[in-house]
Amino acid sequence: MVLTDKRTERPPVRSARRLTRPDAASRGRGGQRFLLLGLILASVYSLFPVWWLLVAATKNRTALYQSNGLWFSGWHLWENLHQVFTYQDHIFLRWTANSFLYAGVGSLGGTLVALATGYGLARFDFPGRNVVFACVVGSFLIPIALLTLPLYLLFSAIGLVDTPWAMLIPCLINPFSVYLAKVYTEATIPYELLEAARIDGAGELRIFFSIVLRMMTTGGATVFLLAFVNTWNAFFLPLTVLRGKENWTLNLGLYNWSGTRMESGIDLTGLVLTGALLSIVPMAIMMVAMRRYWRTGVTLGALK
Amino acid sequence: MIRSMRWKGAAFTVPFQLGFVFLYLLPIGYAVYQSLFREQQSGLGLGGSTTEFNGLDNYAKGLSDSAFMGSILRVVLFACVQIPVMLFISLVLALLLDAVTSRVAGRFRILLLVPYMIPGVVAAIMWVNLYSPDVGPLTPLGELFGFHWNFFAPSMVWPSIGNLLTWHGIGYNMVIIYSALQGVPRELFEAARLDGASEIRIARSIKIPYVRGALVLTGLLSIIQMLQIFNEPALFRNVTPQTVSDSFTPIMIIYNQAFNSGNYHYAAALSVLLALILGLASFLFYRFTSKEAD
Numbered sequence A: 001m002v003l004t005d006k007r008t009e010r011p012p013v014r015s016a017r018r019l020t021r022p023d024a025a026s027r028g029r030g031g032q033r034f035l036l037l038g039l040i041l042a043s044v045y046s047l048f049p050v051w052w053l054l055v056a057a058t059k060n061r062t063a064l065y066q067s068n069g070l071w072f073s074g075w076h077l078w079e080n081l082h083q084v085f086t087y088q089d090h091i092f093l094r095w096t097a098n099s100f101l102y103a104g105v106g107s108l109g110g111t112l113v114a115l116a117t118g119y120g121l122a123r124f125d126f127p128g129r130n131v132v133f134a135c136v137v138g139s140f141l142i143p144i145a146l147l148t149l150p151l152y153l154l155f156s157a158i159g160l161v162d163t164p165w166a167m168l169i170p171c172l173i174n175p176f177s178v179y180l181a182k183v184y185t186e187a188t189i190p191y192e193l194l195e196a197a198r199i200d201g202a203g204e205l206r207i208f209f210s211i212v213l214r215m216m217t218t219g220g221a222t223v224f225l226l227a228f229v230n231t232w233n234a235f236f237l238p239l240t241v242l243r244g245k246e247n248w249t250l251n252l253g254l255y256n257w258s259g260t261r262m263e264s265g266i267d268l269t270g271l272v273l274t275g276a277l278l279s280i281v282p283m284a285i286m287m288v289a290m291r292r293y294w295r296t297g298v299t300l301g302a303l304k
Numbered sequence B: 001m002i003r004s005m006r007w008k009g010a011a012f013t014v015p016f017q018l019g020f021v022f023l024y025l026l027p028i029g030y031a032v033y034q035s036l037f038r039e040q041q042s043g044l045g046l047g048g049s050t051t052e053f054n055g056l057d058n059y060a061k062g063l064s065d066s067a068f069m070g071s072i073l074r075v076v077l078f079a080c081v082q083i084p085v086m087l088f089i090s091l092v093l094a095l096l097l098d099a100v101t102s103r104v105a106g107r108f109r110i111l112l113l114v115p116y117m118i119p120g121v122v123a124a125i126m127w128v129n130l131y132s133p134d135v136g137p138l139t140p141l142g143e144l145f146g147f148h149w150n151f152f153a154p155s156m157v158w159p160s161i162g163n164l165l166t167w168h169g170i171g172y173n174m175v176i177i178y179s180a181l182q183g184v185p186r187e188l189f190e191a192a193r194l195d196g197a198s199e200i201r202i203a204r205s206i207k208i209p210y211v212r213g214a215l216v217l218t219g220l221l222s223i224i225q226m227l228q229i230f231n232e233p234a235l236f237r238n239v240t241p242q243t244v245s246d247s248f249t250p251i252m253i254i255y256n257q258a259f260n261s262g263n264y265h266y267a268a269a270l271s272v273l274l275a276l277i278l279g280l281a282s283f284l285f286y287r288f289t290s291k292e293a294d
Helices: A002-009 A012-020 A029-056 A061-066 A077-123 A129-141 A144-157 A165-172 A175-188 A191-199 A204-215 A217-233 A236-241 A250-264 A269-289 A291-303 B002-012 B014-034 B057-063 B066-099 B102-117 B120-131 B138-144 B157-181 B186-194 B199-210 B212-227 B231-239 B250-259 B264-293
Strands: B037-041 B049-053
Touching: A029 A269, A029 B066, A029 B102, A029 B120, A029 B157, A061 A269, A077 A129, A077 A165, A077 A175, A077 A204, A077 A217, A077 A250, A077 A269, A077 B002, A077 B014, A129 A175, A129 B014, A129 B264, A144 A165, A144 A236, A144 B014, A144 B250, A144 B264, A165 A217, A165 A236, A165 B014, A175 A217, A191 A204, A204 A217, A204 B002, A217 A269, A217 A291, A236 A250, A236 B250, A250 A269, A250 B120, A250 B231, A269 A291, A269 B102, A269 B120, B002 B014, B014 B264, B037 B264, B057 B264, B066 B102, B066 B157, B066 B199, B066 B212, B066 B250, B066 B264, B102 B157, B120 B138, B120 B157, B120 B231, B157 B199, B157 B212, B157 B231, B186 B199, B199 B212, B212 B264, B250 B264
Parallel strands: none
Antiparallel strands: B037 B049
16 A cells, blocks of 8 residues: 555656565566576586486496486496495495494484583583583684594504594584583573472482473484584594594595595496495485474574 | 582583593693604614604794695685685575575575585595596586586696585575574565665665674684685595695695604694684684674
8 A cells, every 4th residue: 555655656667666576475577587597506506416426326337437427327226236235345334334323322422411511501500611611612613633633642542543432432522512402401491490390309310301301302303413414424533543444434435435446446436426325315314304403403503 | 509509500511521621622732742742763763763852843843834834825715715605605595595485495495405415525526526537427518518627637626626615515504694684674675675775785785784694604614614624635636646635735734744654743733733723714704704894
């Protein structure tokens, strides 16, 4: 109504322009198409490498080198998978299991520690609280090399290098998880509830395990998911602290395979590509299954 | 009651504190300590070696080490090009998403986030092969249009890595900027439209200033990551070791000093230097961008 009134008062040219852009939904068709075109182009850029990988994993070696990379040529996916899993005495299975062990168990432990710490920081006032929180935030700036090299020396002094512990122990302490847990606690655990539980005579540990943890399921899931992805993607730490093939992660194994051509002339390109596709699958499943959680995690991550 | 409560609260953070001391403070202290020594070969190198105090000599050596300083300069110059490009694309995509209906935005957001789901090492493996003249589709595609590009040539390695990082990073940065955009009060747009502002004008004068904080933040995170870049050049090195040397980036030098040359003391000094440079860069970036905002 307001718009029509104004239109009668003002010169027609300007009002016409104004009317074509009242809001996003009813904006001019040309404008919408232009926006969509931009988004489609960006999506093609994002997706075509994944599509190419998918297609490459279905090809045998000749087709990989000779056919059009963006379209299928023969169906050899099962053979490729078989080859990946059996090559070097099923070592790929071992690497997959290792990745799941480090990412799964490590992140679970790390999430528990983070939730307890986040809760302690968010809902108690104790001497040194600010120091602990300053450590959490400050450690975002510490380069991995500064931590990893001395950690390697430390671990080798106590005989942990080249054991799963060298990967699992560092997962327990994750400042970013602590930060997230603190933010989630502040958003979900009201002081009144804690007071009520205390008046009812519940001990602090009991409050934490049976009330706080239960209310923090969503926050805990996000913290776990992001820690899992982090560990799954880790490269510098495993490269430094794991020496023997049998303890490697998927990433290390694929890195090693992709380098063999230079060293020995054996071409493992097909294996590397199929293996790379396989190592994405668990990430994709987790991300899709937990879409709701990780998006808030990503956004919160930006607020740190 | 109150007193004991305080200590109970502190108790929840004890596992973290212990772990932090063991996994963060102790290693950093140890690195600083180690950086003050050097390995001294006795005799002709046959009689084993002794460790002797070296003061700040390792740091002086690091600061005058042309390979190390060169690698930092290389990464910084690269960051000055790649990060603005990546953030600009992310910003444009976030603005596009913000301008379409929420149903359309939801669909495209998932598609644009696909690269972010892919582990860094796997992303590097994918692109190294996409670039490869043997198996990748990009070389024949170039031939089709008359380009004879070689993605691993010395002049092309950084653009190639830059494209990989941009591809990997735009989704994540777009989500952060987009969620900041969602916080802009919608009435502002209505008011601006009534005043006759075009959509582009609204984006420039309202939306972009509003997401400045998100841009500063994504920029800061990108700088921190970039100074520590390791995975991508390491994977490129597998294919083209003559172009991507083992001293291509600071972390590669530190890794090689420690594990291939067995020079822990020097590697420790370099990693402390890198930490200081990282802190300084973050501080300067933060100061510079927040001053501009005033």
